[in-house]
Amino acid sequence: MADQPGAAVMEAGALEFRGAEVDLVDERRESRETVGTPFIDDPRMSCRDVNVYYSDNHAIKNVSLDIGREQVLAMIGPSGCGKSTFLRALNRMNDTIDGCRMTGEIKLDGNDIYAKDMDVVPLRALVGMVFQKPNPFPKSIFDNIAYGVRIHGLAESKSEIEGIVEHSLKRAGLWEEVNDRLHQPGTGLSGGQQQRLCIARTIAVSPEVILMDEPCSALDPIATARVEDLINELGQDYTIAIVTHSMQQAARVSQRTAYFHLGDLLEVGPTDQIFTNPIHPLTEDYITGRFG
Amino acid sequence: MAASEKSTIERVRATLARRNRAERRFKNFGRAAVLVGLVFLVLMFVNIILTGYSAFWQTFVKLPVHFDAQVIDPGGAGDPETLGSADYGALVKTSVRSLFPEVSGRRHRRDLGQLVSRGTVFQLRRMVLEDPSLVGSRAEVWVPADDDYDMLHKGNVDRTLPEADRRLSDRQIGWFDRLADDGRVESRFSATFFTAGDSREPELAGIRGAAMGSFFTLAVTLLLSFPLGVATSVYLEEFAPRNRVTALIEVNINNLAAVPSIVFGLLGLAVFINLFGLPRSAPLVGGLVLTLMTLPTIIIAGRAALKSVPPSIREAALGVGASKLQMIVHHVLPLAMPGMLTGTIIGMARALGETAPLLMIGMVAFVVDVPQSVTDAATALPVQIFLWLDSPERAFVERASAAIMVLLAFLVAMNALAIVLRRRFERRW
Numbered sequence: 001m002a003d004q005p006g007a008a009v010m011e012a013g014a015l016e017f018r019g020a021e022v023d024l025v026d027e028r029r030e031s032r033e034t035v036g037t038p039f040i041d042d043p044r045m046s047c048r049d050v051n052v053y054y055s056d057n058h059a060i061k062n063v064s065l066d067i068g069r070e071q072v073l074a075m076i077g078p079s080g081c082g083k084s085t086f087l088r089a090l091n092r093m094n095d096t097i098d099g100c101r102m103t104g105e106i107k108l109d110g111n112d113i114y115a116k117d118m119d120v121v122p123l124r125a126l127v128g129m130v131f132q133k134p135n136p137f138p139k140s141i142f143d144n145i146a147y148g149v150r151i152h153g154l155a156e157s158k159s160e161i162e163g164i165v166e167h168s169l170k171r172a173g174l175w176e177e178v179n180d181r182l183h184q185p186g187t188g189l190s191g192g193q194q195q196r197l198c199i200a201r202t203i204a205v206s207p208e209v210i211l212m213d214e215p216c217s218a219l220d221p222i223a224t225a226r227v228e229d230l231i232n233e234l235g236q237d238y239t240i241a242i243v244t245h246s247m248q249q250a251a252r253v254s255q256r257t258a259y260f261h262l263g264d265l266l267e268v269g270p271t272d273q274i275f276t277n278p279i280h281p282l283t284e285d286y287i288t289g290r291f292g
Numbered sequence: 293m294a295a296s297e298k299s300t301i302e303r304v305r306a307t308l309a310r311r312n313r314a315e316r317r318f319k320n321f322g323r324a325a326v327l328v329g330l331v332f333l334v335l336m337f338v339n340i341i342l343t344g345y346s347a348f349w350q351t352f353v354k355l356p357v358h359f360d361a362q363v364i365d366p367g368g369a370g371d372p373e374t375l376g377s378a379d380y381g382a383l384v385k386t387s388v389r390s391l392f393p394e395v396s397g398r399r400h401r402r403d404l405g406q407l408v409s410r411g412t413v414f415q416l417r418r419m420v421l422e423d424p425s426l427v428g429s430r431a432e433v434w435v436p437a438d439d440d441y442d443m444l445h446k447g448n449v450d451r452t453l454p455e456a457d458r459r460l461s462d463r464q465i466g467w468f469d470r471l472a473d474d475g476r477v478e479s480r481f482s483a484t485f486f487t488a489g490d491s492r493e494p495e496l497a498g499i500r501g502a503a504m505g506s507f508f509t510l511a512v513t514l515l516l517s518f519p520l521g522v523a524t525s526v527y528l529e530e531f532a533p534r535n536r537v538t539a540l541i542e543v544n545i546n547n548l549a550a551v552p553s554i555v556f557g558l559l560g561l562a563v564f565i566n567l568f569g570l571p572r573s574a575p576l577v578g579g580l581v582l583t584l585m586t587l588p589t590i591i592i593a594g595r596a597a598l599k600s601v602p603p604s605i606r607e608a609a610l611g612v613g614a615s616k617l618q619m620i621v622h623h624v625l626p627l628a629m630p631g632m633l634t635g636t637i638i639g640m641a642r643a644l645g646e647t648a649p650l651l652m653i654g655m656v657a658f659v660v661d662v663p664q665s666v667t668d669a670a671t672a673l674p675v676q677i678f679l680w681l682d683s684p685e686r687a688f689v690e691r692a693s694a695a696i697m698v699l700l701a702f703l704v705a706m707n708a709l710a711i712v713l714r715r716r717f718e719r720r721w
């Protein structure tokens with residue numbers, strides 16, 4: 001928090017030549033209110049006044065945001081601004097971190113997911129997640145994908161499981177590369193292959209909401225295109241929230257974009273409008289490459 | 293400013309020789325340390341095997357035995373009870389005397405009777421009971437020599453010592469030499485050491501009683517301490533809230549691991565024997581006491597193993613909707629198992645070599661019968677070694693060395709098992 005005024009002063013100095021405009025811009029630049037359209041009708045998930053703390057570190061500050069049905073929401077922002085933290089709050093993965101506290105309200109289809117009687121097991125089956133770092137199980141490729149299917153009892157027979165495994169691998173664009181070594185260790189794959197394995201693992205249990213934390217950061221352009229196709233395809237039926245550092249990717253896959261800045265949600269809006277005509281000066285700085 | 297003219301690569305080169313030298317030095321230190329360790333290990337093995345291997349051999353004497361019907365079965369009824377209660381000692385005495393008819397005088401005759409093992413009496417009795425038709429016949433029977441003659445034959449007695457410093461007199465040595473010259477002495481492989489329990493007579497004493505005692509004790513220890521230790525470490529590491537109570541428990545577990553083992557024996561005496569009324573000297577109680585002693589080791593190793601499982605694996609499991617228990621059983625435990633097994637083996641190896649806690653619960657005792665269950669009176673291998681080394685007979689020393697060999701074999705077997713198990717779990721993909 002201490003560095004914010006400092007940063008603002010520096011920015012203000014750079015903008016001084018604009019003369020009379022400066023005061024106005026300065027004021028808007030200082031503002032940490034969310035601008036744009038954070039709320040929509042009939043949202044799949046709705047977050048209100050969400051705060052997340054890691055012990056004393058206030059990582060997410062008063063974020064209110066709706067995530068629409070059958071839509072892809074992109075979250076962008078400089079490194080360390082809390083995108084992963086917010087994403088992990090959406091399926092309560094932060095519960096597993098010692099010292100991580102959360103206040104506010106997050107609803108899925110109108111049900112408070114932080115309610116006392118909420119069971120995290122069905123929640124996480126419903127709200128799947130692809131992590132920032134690929135984390136395959138130290139098991140075979142097949143078992144990596146079959147695991148979720150088995151524990152939730154989603155398949156009646158072995159052949160059904162095999163069908164799901166194949167289908168998931170195909171959608172994640174990995175089938176061609178691994179179909180002849182399904183029973184070899186998943187940890188023996190390359191980094192990008194591991195990430196696609198994790199995507200396949202997540203979609204194998206057919207979650208209705210999918211949270212993706214920089215799923216393409218370790219992928220080459222071809223695999224990235226494959227995953228983006230998958231996101232576009234899934235976005236027809238499912239709710240997707242994706243964190244990305246690539247503006248182009250956000251533009252290609254998402255309908256709405258949210259810009260996070262040092263724990264604050266500064267701006268939410270339709271993707272094309274955010275990239276062509278941002279409201280908040282800091283959003284503009286970020287997408288034009290002046291920040292982060 | 294000569295320094296600034298040097299390029300990076302030149303500076304690196306300048307330090308390179310020093311760094312390489314340091315590395316070589318370290319490697320050589322390591323090799324030397326390993327070598328010293330190996331030398332001592334080999335010395336220990338050679339020493340133990342050299343003193344102990346002869347315990348598997350026993351000197352036998354061929355006796356001309358007359359199964360005198362007058363002595364065994366004067367009535368001629370032939371019923372097992374009469375046959376069993378006959379005075380076989382007299383048969384042995386007669387037969388030894390028949391080899392040395394010239395010996396007279398009570399004292400010398402008594403010495404003569406002690407030429408062969410006291411077990412001979414039971415051997416003859418067994419022969420007659422198995423085959424009553426022997427009664428009345430004559431036969432040449434190989435019987436174990438007494439331990440002092442056994443030692444003499446194995447060359448463990450210094451004949452040049454003054455007579456007073458030896459356990460055998462010149463006359464006794466003379467008898468034995470005459471037997472040997474007559475071809476009546478032979479050294480044979482003897483399984484007695486592996487099949488018999490303890491005995492006052494070294495030539496009749498075996499390791500089986502102590503080995504079974506150790507086996508039962510360790511079985512109880514393993515069956516209790518492994519599941520308990522794993523469950524405790526999983527609960528403390530994964531489920532227990534982090535608060536003062538669990539912090540206190542953690543400190544106390546660490547303390548328990550450092551408590552001298554004899555204290556656990558005192559606890560076992562007070563709780564298991566005096567309070568619960570469990571039998572004294574029983575492997576069951578020994579196992580319980582050693583469980584108390586081993587548990588902290590297993591718990592500490594188990595927690596360290598659980599801590600070392602990467603958090604990303606946990607997140608992956610929870611992320612697809614596994615419950616906490618599923619996450620632990622399917623993913624965390626398999627990865628933590630090698631570490632847990634290592635801790636268990638270290639604990640069990642320590643338990644195997646422990647004598648002090650057994651002292652308090654009466655497992656340091658002279659037990660002749662081989663225990664058949666966890667409630668029979670028993671000793672353990674290290675106790676047996678201690679008891680034998682404490683005996684005055686020279687023959688017990690070789691038995692003790694042989695017992696150490698058995699103890700080491702136990703250890704090697706346990707470690708081998710641990711390595712096999714660890715290999716299975718360590719297929720880390």
Ligand SMILES: Nc1ncnc2c1ncn2[C@@H]1O[C@H](COP(=O)(O)OP(=O)(O)OP(=O)(O)O)[C@@H](O)[C@H]1O
Pocket residue numbers: 054057059077078079080081082083084085086097132
């Ligand atoms: N497990 C944790 N414990 C403590 N602090 C954390 C933890 N994870 C994140 N933080 C802190 O929370 C803030 C937000 O982190 P977060 O990982 O959400 O950033 P991010 O926007 O995802 O960044 P990136 O784009 O680099 O992934 C950072 O200041 C970080 O130091």
Ligand SMILES: [Mg+2]
Pocket residue numbers: 083084085132213
């Ligand atoms: Mg992140």
